[in-house]
Amino acid sequence: MQPQALDTIMEGRRSQPNQLIEVLHDVQQNYGYIPKEAIESVSQGLGVPLIEVYRVASFYKAFRLKPSGKNVLTMCTGTACHVRGSHLLLDHATSQLGIKPGEVTPDGLFSVEHVNCLGACALGPIVAENGSYHRHMTPAKLRKLIETLSRQKTEDAHHAKAQ
Amino acid sequence: MPRLNSYRELEHLRQRLREQRQNITTTVMVCGGPGCQASHSQAVIDAVRSELSSQGLDNSVRLCVTGCHGFCEQGPVIVIEPGNIFYCRVSPEDAFEIVYQTVMKGEVIERLLYEDPVSGKRIRTEAEIPFYKAQDQQLLSKHRMVDPHSIEDYIVAGGYAALPRVLNGISPEEIISEIKSAGLRGRGGGGFPTGRKWAECMEAPGDEKYVICNADEGDPGAYMDRGVLEGNPHLVLEGMMIGARAIGARKGYIYVRNEYPLAVKNSRIAVEQARELGLLGDNILGSSFSFDVDIARGGGAFVCGESTALMASIEGKVGEPRAKDVHTVVDGLYHKPTTLNNVETWANVPAIVLNGSSWFASKGTKRSKGTKILSLTGRIKNTGLVEVAMGTSIREVVFDIGGGGANGNRIKAVQTGGPSGGCLPLDKFDLAVDFDVLAEAGSMIGSGGMVVMDEETCMVDVAKYFLTFLQDESCGKCVPCRLGIDRMLEIITDITEGRGRMEQLDLLEELADTVSQTALCGLGKTAPNPVLSTLRYFRPEYEAHIKEKKCPAGVCKALITYWIDPDKCTGCGVCISGCVHEAITGEKKQPHIIDAQLCQKCGICRSECKFDAIQVV
Numbered sequence: 001m002q003p004q005a006l007d008t009i010m011e012g013r014r015s016q017p018n019q020l021i022e023v024l025h026d027v028q029q030n031y032g033y034i035p036k037e038a039i040e041s042v043s044q045g046l047g048v049p050l051i052e053v054y055r056v057a058s059f060y061k062a063f064r065l066k067p068s069g070k071n072v073l074t075m076c077t078g079t080a081c082h083v084r085g086s087h088l089l090l091d092h093a094t095s096q097l098g099i100k101p102g103e104v105t106p107d108g109l110f111s112v113e114h115v116n117c118l119g120a121c122a123l124g125p126i127v128a129e130n131g132s133y134h135r136h137m138t139p140a141k142l143r144k145l146i147e148t149l150s151r152q153k154t155e156d157a158h159h160a161k162a163q
Numbered sequence: 164m165p166r167l168n169s170y171r172e173l174e175h176l177r178q179r180l181r182e183q184r185q186n187i188t189t190t191v192m193v194c195g196g197p198g199c200q201a202s203h204s205q206a207v208i209d210a211v212r213s214e215l216s217s218q219g220l221d222n223s224v225r226l227c228v229t230g231c232h233g234f235c236e237q238g239p240v241i242v243i244e245p246g247n248i249f250y251c252r253v254s255p256e257d258a259f260e261i262v263y264q265t266v267m268k269g270e271v272i273e274r275l276l277y278e279d280p281v282s283g284k285r286i287r288t289e290a291e292i293p294f295y296k297a298q299d300q301q302l303l304s305k306h307r308m309v310d311p312h313s314i315e316d317y318i319v320a321g322g323y324a325a326l327p328r329v330l331n332g333i334s335p336e337e338i339i340s341e342i343k344s345a346g347l348r349g350r351g352g353g354g355f356p357t358g359r360k361w362a363e364c365m366e367a368p369g370d371e372k373y374v375i376c377n378a379d380e381g382d383p384g385a386y387m388d389r390g391v392l393e394g395n396p397h398l399v400l401e402g403m404m405i406g407a408r409a410i411g412a413r414k415g416y417i418y419v420r421n422e423y424p425l426a427v428k429n430s431r432i433a434v435e436q437a438r439e440l441g442l443l444g445d446n447i448l449g450s451s452f453s454f455d456v457d458i459a460r461g462g463g464a465f466v467c468g469e470s471t472a473l474m475a476s477i478e479g480k481v482g483e484p485r486a487k488d489v490h491t492v493v494d495g496l497y498h499k500p501t502t503l504n505n506v507e508t509w510a511n512v513p514a515i516v517l518n519g520s521s522w523f524a525s526k527g528t529k530r531s532k533g534t535k536i537l538s539l540t541g542r543i544k545n546t547g548l549v550e551v552a553m554g555t556s557i558r559e560v561v562f563d564i565g566g567g568g569a570n571g572n573r574i575k576a577v578q579t580g581g582p583s584g585g586c587l588p589l590d591k592f593d594l595a596v597d598f599d600v601l602a603e604a605g606s607m608i609g610s611g612g613m614v615v616m617d618e619e620t621c622m623v624d625v626a627k628y629f630l631t632f633l634q635d636e637s638c639g640k641c642v643p644c645r646l647g648i649d650r651m652l653e654i655i656t657d658i659t660e661g662r663g664r665m666e667q668l669d670l671l672e673e674l675a676d677t678v679s680q681t682a683l684c685g686l687g688k689t690a691p692n693p694v695l696s697t698l699r700y701f702r703p704e705y706e707a708h709i710k711e712k713k714c715p716a717g718v719c720k721a722l723i724t725y726w727i728d729p730d731k732c733t734g735c736g737v738c739i740s741g742c743v744h745e746a747i748t749g750e751k752k753q754p755h756i757i758d759a760q761l762c763q764k765c766g767i768c769r770s771e772c773k774f775d776a777i778q779v780v
Contacts, residue, residue: 060462079384
């Protein structure tokens with residue numbers, strides 16, 4: 001964790017407890033998750049008790065307390081996606097990768113998350129891969145997507161070795 | 164741009180901008196809304212821009228990246244004015260032809276036109292497409308020529324014309340009386356009369372007051388607020404300015420979902436631009452009115468759609484609702500009088516001030532006025548954002564605009580109002596989109612989500628889906644909601660997994676009744692609605708699950724079996740290579756067979772099969 005980034009985030013917000021959620025968003029955007037050290041610094045900086053910072057960070061779904069995988073697969077489980085079979089997608093991703101929603105694969109390559117709605121309901125089911133939307137997904141397309149992303153990792157590794 | 168110090172300066176600016184644009188002969192509007200973006204509209208935008216530039220058309224043709232046009236299913240869409248030519252499913256490779264043929268020569272490219280699935284004919288203009296023809300777009304049409312990143316576009320299109328009226332001339336009391344006579348009701352779900360809310364807030368004691376725009380849009384399967392805020396943020400801001408003037412607020416917040424990065428970005432840009440022009444800040448347009456707006460990002464908690472929870476969240480706290488013995492119009496954000504309205508409600512305000520309450524009230528029904536944006540999704544042909552006059556029947560929305568079931572499937576229900584709403588069966592489709600009519604039928608308009616369901620949707624599974632959602636989203640503060648939803652979900656899970664007993668249905672109803680009567684906030688009070696409405700209208704489906712241990716729609720995994728129809732199977736082998744569980748066997752060109760013991764019902768084979776041979780019973 002680079003403490004300088006945290007200083008920039010806290011700038012102009014010190015001792016303002018109402019800025020807690022905004023600060024946590026920025027921390028997550030910067031580090032990819034909310035590190036323990038950041039929770040401590042945010043607590044001191046805003047003048048909010050440590051337990052309250054943790055409570056807020058764990059209450060809201062948007063916040064992640066652990067780092068995510070390199071590829072974050074976000075399954076939309078909104079109603080429109082559900083009636084078009086998104087439950088099969090979530091089942092599939094968790095079984096193919098062997099992890100539960102919110103977890104990271106041991107190689108750090110994937111994490112699977114689900115979100116209540118991504119707001120592109122007309123084109124469901126939607127799966128977001130690091131924020132980029134894949135529309136009209138099916139279990140078969142998802143399987144191929146995961147395979148392609150896994151292959152990229154192997155190719156990257158070969159490439160690195162060759163260099 | 165320099166700060167505007169008076170109404171006159173604003174009008175001069177409008178005049179000047181319009182004159183500057185006189186030499187623009189053609190406008191190419193490309194949709195940059197969430198649906199079209201998911202269909203890679205950015206690549207289309209880049210291609211059209213570079214094509215216009217290489218043809219030297221930068222000054223005479225305007226490329227306008229707009230908010231959502233509504234017809235997301237057909238994205239990316241482009242509309243070219245003049246001519247109202249509508250192109251759909253455009254790819255970057257089409258850019259050259261669009262610019263060379265349509266923009267430069269005025270010729271229409273047949274293959275990019277929308278094909279009417281009924282007549283099979285290509286339709287040339289947007290206005291003639293049945294999806295649009297049956298709508299009454301009052302709000303959505305406002306951002307057709309507007310780039311949401313350009314305050315100039317909004318001003319040229321006649322924006323910020325209502326604001327000066329409320330600053331000079333109309334008194335706060337008159338604004339409120341106008342909103343009251345218009346009959347505007349809250350578009351977020353409650354349907355509370357907006358004018359009454361404003362009046363109570365104005366009358367509440369205290370100098371420090373707030374207005375809030377709820378753009379948290381937590382209802383799954385609904386995205387109309389995002390469509391409006393992303394597409395036309397200045398319209399929402401102008402509505403908030405008018406509201407703030409009416410109730411006497413100096414500060415406002417837009418509480419927006421963090422899952423909508425474009426909405427966050429566009430509203431931030433809009434606020435900055437409005438500040439620069441002096442439309443936000445101190446002494447707006449030289450008047451005594453000062454008002455500013457901040458953006459607060461939500462944390463992805465559905466319960467924050469509840470007013471007290473939302474306000475707690477803006478204060479940086481956990482989004483737990485509190486008892487509303489004193490309403491938020493008196494004791495709201497930071498314990499000050501606060502007016503909270505949803506995006507669409509705010510967006511309706513400027514036109515009411517400009518055109519008058521009777522104009523607004525001329526549309527709609529006796530108690531539900533104006534238009535409503537619906538998010539038409541699910542198992543239907545034409546999905547997208549749809550705006551209709553209140554009073555339009557569900558049938559018109561689903562069949563005339565939506566075009567009926569996808570793949571020729573039989574539609575059986577529509578779910579309206581999100582997790583607080585309910586499911587209405589086909590024989591209720593003559594009911595009108597109206598706050599009170601839908602509530603009487605056991606559902607609600609809610610924020611406008613309309614998810615269509617067909618014979619392949621299991622209504623028990625839908626009830627289970629909503630209970631799972633609500634169990635996850637319940638903040639846990641009050642017992643009826645925290646434990647009641649849990650117990651209801653337990654029963655429904657039993658039913659969907661083949662352990663259900665008929666007497667559990669009575670218990671389910673009893674629990675639903677208790678939760679709705681005793682929960683603290685709206686989330687808990689309305690949580691039983693999806694269960695109650697499916698029990699009311701689709702009881703035979705529950706009974707099939709319990710008595711026959713069957714899921715008629717083929718959804719509930721524990722009660723279904725996958726099999727291959729030998730008459731349809733061509734023996735192509737795609738399912739065999741796709742099956743990760745090695746459950747499918749068969750020779751080439753011979754019908755294949757699924758081993759039910761090995762099959763995990765993951766659905767891969769079904770989504771791979773091109774011959775519709777894989778069936779579920």
